[in-house]
Amino acid sequence: MNVALGRAGVTLGLVAAVLGVVTVGYGLVRRRPDLIRLSRAYAVLVFVGGIVAFIAMERALITRDFTVKFVADNGSSKTPALYNFATLWSALEGSIILWSAILGGYLVAVVFKFRKRLADPLVGWALLTMLAVAAFFFFLMAGPANPFENFSPPAGFDGPGPNPLLQNHPLMAFHPPMLYLGYVGFTVPFAFAIAALATGRVGEGWLLATRRWTLIAWGFLTAGIILGSWWSYEVLGWGGYWAWDPVENASFMPWLTGTAYLHSVMVQERRGMLRVWNISLLCATFALTILGTFITRSGVLESVHAFTESSIGPSLIAFFALIVLVTVGLIGWRGDRLRSPGRIDSPLSREGAFLANNVLFGAFAFVILLGTVFPLVVEAINNDRISVGVPYFNRMTMPIGLTLLFLMAIAPVLPWRKASAELLRHRLIWPAWVGAGAMVFAVAVGARGLAPVVAFGLGGFAAGSAGRQLVLAARRQGWRGLVGRANGGMVVHLGVVMIAVAFAASSSYVRQAEFTLRPGDTAEFAGHTLLYEGQNIKEESAKTINQALVRIDGTGPWAPSLNKFANGQTTIGTPSVRSTFTDDVALSVIDIRGGDDPSVTLRVTVQPLIIWLWIGGGVMALGTLLAVFPGKRRNPIDAVSSPLAGASPPEPEPEADRVVANA
Amino acid sequence: MSSGRTNSSAFSSGSPLRRLGPWLLLGVVIVATLSLAVFGTRDAPTTQDRVSSISRTVKCPVCSGESVAESNAPASQEIRRDIALRVQEGQTDDEIRSYYVARYGEAILLTPSASGINALVWILPVAALAVxxxxxxxxxxxxxxxxxxxxxxxxxxxxxAALRGDETGSSELADPTDGHGEGDSR
Known part of the structure; x- marks a missing residue:
């Protein structure tokens, strides 16, 4: 029943997507608006197909219908409701269902948003592109990664349940959907970029049409990445939150190119330049989401030799190649129109800073891509096995990150076209003192070492600069000074600074130790006192929880545990973390013994400022929301001299700038 | 109000000392702070600190991608104990790491060596940035x-042609206000 329903949904989606591509394509080539407008119906059908597949799988999971092979492989009658619901995206085939359903949702949203312009060839080509992407994902579900395979369970059969690590923390229910909303969301601006190339309308119109879509996708991706690192901190119990592992890198690379795009797009809106570059960045972002899915889902990273075992890998890599070829081909074909007049007058200008930003973000993404695939390349070339891990990524990305922080401090105060040294001196003096103050404070409370202290200083500098912009905007416009792209962007910058400072502090000053304690024993470590009170065993339907009750500085008891899952033979630990605004004490149980000679072996990780990673993530999400909110600004394709809609146009920072200009 | 707001000479054409004074002071503060940060007294790393910093660079031999510091696998626990012994014996960080390379091969280190083809992973990013x-x-x-x-x-x-409204001159710029050729998407 569920298999039939699911297959019906997949078939509906696939047929609707393919027919949609054919119909809309024919309509576009033959200039038949009536056919182009049919995209609306096809989009709705694709969405319905995705939702039907999603509901069929959830229904199978909730009713524990083990005749569906996916449920037999990943479900279990013992899994609690929340994790049972989340089981859908805990394995490959189910996550493709989620991907397709979300893509269907975006399709319908685009059709609704552009309902008055459906016959516009730009929108038509964009919808055609989205339908083609949808066709690919429904094809995956129909063939290589079919979630609705039959299975005949023997009597009394019960599945193993999802990977125990994936049913250990409620964040698992939120992190993957967020991430997918981000990944899939980039399909929309990508589709419009392709449409701009196809129609030849490569000006600024499509950028503006997709401005909010890009921001929203970026916001979801940001939130997804941060929730993922929070999840790994709360669940994996090694005291860290970011391991530069391929899965994390796969989500981080599109984030980097997407962030580069969000910045360089402003140069195109304002100056009409960088057209090829912006289109390439968007296409790279979308292609990297597919490449990331390939890297993480095909099993290729375990070893090049595992490549053939995966059925989805070849399809994904072929799709990736197709995206790259189509993009490069279209850009080559439209080369003449993409050449834009204009020049950047001075490197010391807003647009110059955005260029530098792009070079750095590009280098950042390149380092991560190289580090992720390098072991594969080496193995393919000379059969050597090497590892590229955390120390490599930290060492290579630190200088890039510090330079980006510096740029974050300078760029917001730079005017377009050309800045004078005088102007910079005037605008940067207070942010610079904030940065110096941050360094003095850090050293005063005991921070040592060049890199982290420089990071704190640059973080303060960047925060001062962002804060200055916000204060000036709020003085001019009241609460409206906080909304709009520029101001919301400054709020995002504040969040980034929090994360950068927390990252620098926690990775530079982490202290880790192991202690074996008997009940009643205490241990001193990194200024904290631990008291082991004893063992506590709890039985739950899916697992047996073996807790160690520990008081940290008299608070608690905190209860890190080892959990034995009923089905798997695996035992996994659940850490327990005491967070304060200054530092985190994370406890995880390595071994716990009861009986005559009771004792526990604990790993203690003390890291400063961890909580600011999550607060910074929240601030970034808030800033994105503020940036999506329409601010008072000139429509960027109007002439710079045209009046600002509604508002009386005050010069930015009237006193200071005018004086400098007159001098 | 400060003189800077009313008197333009205060920061645009005042004496160089007045203009640059705050920046010179800032430079002094930064240099002093950084030298304290680099050369100031700090706690000597304990044996435990050295063990954790070394074990963060050694890969767990039986897991995928985790370091010995992160992993709870018995093999990793064993290596952590072994590193602690070697640190107590007075071996240097590099000696300990090269022991593990000799025993398990190059893949045991999470940082690839800078020799042979592996050097590319260090050189390529720098080269790309330079280009x-x-x-x-x-x-x-x-x-x-x-x-x-x-x-x-x-x-x-x-x-x-466009200004005359003569569309035969150019189909691209049919609309004289549409300088970018945006069509409906403006």
Whole structure:
């Protein structure tokens, strides 16, 4: 029943997507608006197909219908409701269902948003592109990664349940959907970029049409990445939150190119330049989401030799190649129109800073891509096995990150076209003192070492600069000074600074130790006192929880545990973390013994400022929301001299700038 | 109010000392703070600190991608104990790491060596960044030396045709207010 329903949904989606591509394509080539407008119906059908597949799988999971092979492989009658619901995206085939359903949702949203312009060839080509992407994902579900395979369970059969690590923390229910909303969301601006190339309308119109879509996708991706690192901190119990592992890198690379795009797009809106570059960045972002899915889902990273075992890998890599070829081909074909007049007058200008930003973000993404695939390349070339891990990524990305922080401090105060040294001196003096103050404070409370202290200083500098912009905007416009792209962007910058400072502090000053304690024993470590009170065993339907009750500085008891899952033979630990605004004490149980000679072996990780990673993530999400909110600004394709809609146009920072200009 | 707001000379044409004074002071503060940060007294790393910093660079031999510090696998626990022993015996960090390379091979280290083909992973990013910066420098040079693009007679003909409302002159610029050729998407 569920298999039939699911297959019906997949078939509906696939047929609707393919027919949609054919119909809309024919309509576009033959200039038949009536056919182009049919995209609306096809989009709705694709969405319905995705939702039907999603509901069929959830229904199978909730009713524990083990005749569906996916449920037999990943479900279990013992899994609690929340994790049972989340089981859908805990394995490959189910996550493709989620991907397709979300893509269907975006399709319908685009059709609704552009309902008055459906016959516009730009929108038509964009919808055609989205339908083609949808066709690919429904094809995956129909063939290589079919979630609705039959299975005949023997009597009394019960599945193993999802990977125990994936049913250990409620964040698992939120992190993957967020991430997918981000990944899939980039399909929309990508589709419009392709449409701009196809129609030849490569000006600024499509950028503006997709401005909010890009921001929203970026916001979801940001939130997804941060929730993922929070999840790994709360669940994996090694005291860290970011391991530069391929899965994390796969989500981080599109984030980097997407962030580069969000910045360089402003140069195109304002100056009409960088057209090829912006289109390439968007296409790279979308292609990297597919490449990331390939890297993480095909099993290729375990070893090049595992490549053939995966059925989805070849399809994904072929799709990736197709995206790259189509993009490069279209850009080559439209080369003449993409050449834009204009020049950047001075490197010391807003647009110059955005260029530098792009070079750095590009280098950042390149380092991560190289580090992720390098072991594969080496193995393919000379059969050597090497590892590229955390120390490599930290060492290579630190200088890039510090330079980006510096740029974050300078760029917001730079005017377009050309800045004078005088102007910079005037605008940067207070942010610079904030940065110096941050360094003095850090050293005063005991921070040592060049890199982290420089990071704190640059973080303060960047925060001062962002804060200055916000204060000036709020003085001019009241609460409206906080909304709009520029101001919301400054709020995002504040969040980034929090994360950068927390990252620098926690990775530079982490202290880790192991202690074996008997009940009643205490241990001193990194200024904290631990008291082991004893063992506590709890039985739950899916697992047996073996807790160690520990008081940290008299608070608690905190209860890190080892959990034995009923089905798997695996035992996994659940850490327990005491967070304060200054530092985190994370406890995880390595071994716990009861009986005559009771004792526990604990790993203690003390890291400063961890909580600011999550607060910074929240601030970034808030800033994105503020940036999506329409601010008072000139429509960027109007002439710079045209009046600002509604508002009386005050010069930015009237006193200071005018004086400098007159001098 | 500060004199800077009312008297422009306060920061634009005042004496160099007055203009640069705050920055000089800032420079002094930064240099002093950084030297304290680099050369100031700090707690000597304990044996435990050295064990954790070494074990963060050694890969767990039985897991995928985790370091010995992160992993709870018995093999990793064993290696952590072994590293602690070696640290107590007085071996240096490099000696300990090369022991593990000799025993398990190059893949045991999470940082690839800088020799042979592995050096590429260190060199390529630097090279790519250098190429990108050189490219930017060249572009800026060209922008600053070449004169701005001027309208060709062909361009002028198009503009004049468009201004006359003569659509045969150009189908692209049918709408004279639509300078970017946006069509409906404006």
């Amino acid at each position: 990108a910066l050189a490219g930017l420098a060249i572009v800026f040079r060209r922008w600053s030396t070449e004169p701005a693009e001027t309208a060709s007679p062909e361009d002028r003909r198009l503009v004049e």
